[in-house]
Amino acid sequence: MPETPALDVRGLTVRYGDVTAVHDLTLAVPRGETVALLGANGAGKSSVVNAALGLFRPAAGTVRLLGREPTAALQAGGVGAMLQHGGLPSEARVGEVLALVRRRYADPWPLADLAATAGIGGVLGRSVDALSGGQRQRVLLALALAGAPPLLLLDEPTSAMDVEGRQAFWATMRDLAGRGHTVVFATHHLDEADAVADRVVVVDGGRVVADGTAAAIKSRIGGRTVRFRCPGPRDGLSGLPGVTGAGGDGDWVELATSDAEATLRALLAGHDALPDLEVRGASLEQAFLHLTSTADGALR
Structure with a gap:
């Protein structure tokens, strides 16, 4: 008998x-x-x-978390959640808030391991009002993990974090996945989805327009990207054989091409050198823009 999905959404309309x-x-x-x-x-x-967390009643469809309705799954301690605009009680210390939430569970995550996993060991004695945006997000993660839930639902979890904080956060997520937790996170950061997720579900206009690994979604976009440094003139690059688009940033040039070999031949014929030349497949960003710019919104 197939195992019950961690998250099962059917015909959801909001x-x-x-x-x-x-x-x-x-x-x-x-x-x-x-x-x-x-x-x-x-x-x-x-x-x-x-809707998956049962925060409102959908217009149509059903949601099951670990085989249960949202309220029942949450009450059983099977789900941890981080919302985009989650709050913390003011005039309290981090350790006090964490202790209060842990007391709700019969078998909470051991405090020392929880603090280390969430990366908040150094702020347990600090007032929540004195936390930075990134520290607040990590405390919210610790609260979501307090009951050692098998399923985590995260909404834009790194929105207030700097680059270093985001990297540390996703290292934690990979560790949790390695321990067997299911992690579902909503994001508009394509690099996070590409680097962390086993599977990417692209949503546009309230519909799923793509569902698969990041590599599979990128493979839907034909052609290649030719990238190199070009501090000098760039006239004529968009007219080279195979080139379907030209862009870049600073000294970098990026050419989208349907025929990488023809483009490279033309470039080499017209340039003595192409510093830091790279030829790559489509990026997740290119695939995302293609999928979400098609007017009919149908599966591609």
């Missing part, structure tokens, strides 16, 4: 007044997977997470 934020969305996440819900702001990612 409306805010006359606005449909999520339309007939179906998604099943097996236990142990790390899944990114990727989409622009307003695509419907947060609505999916909020």
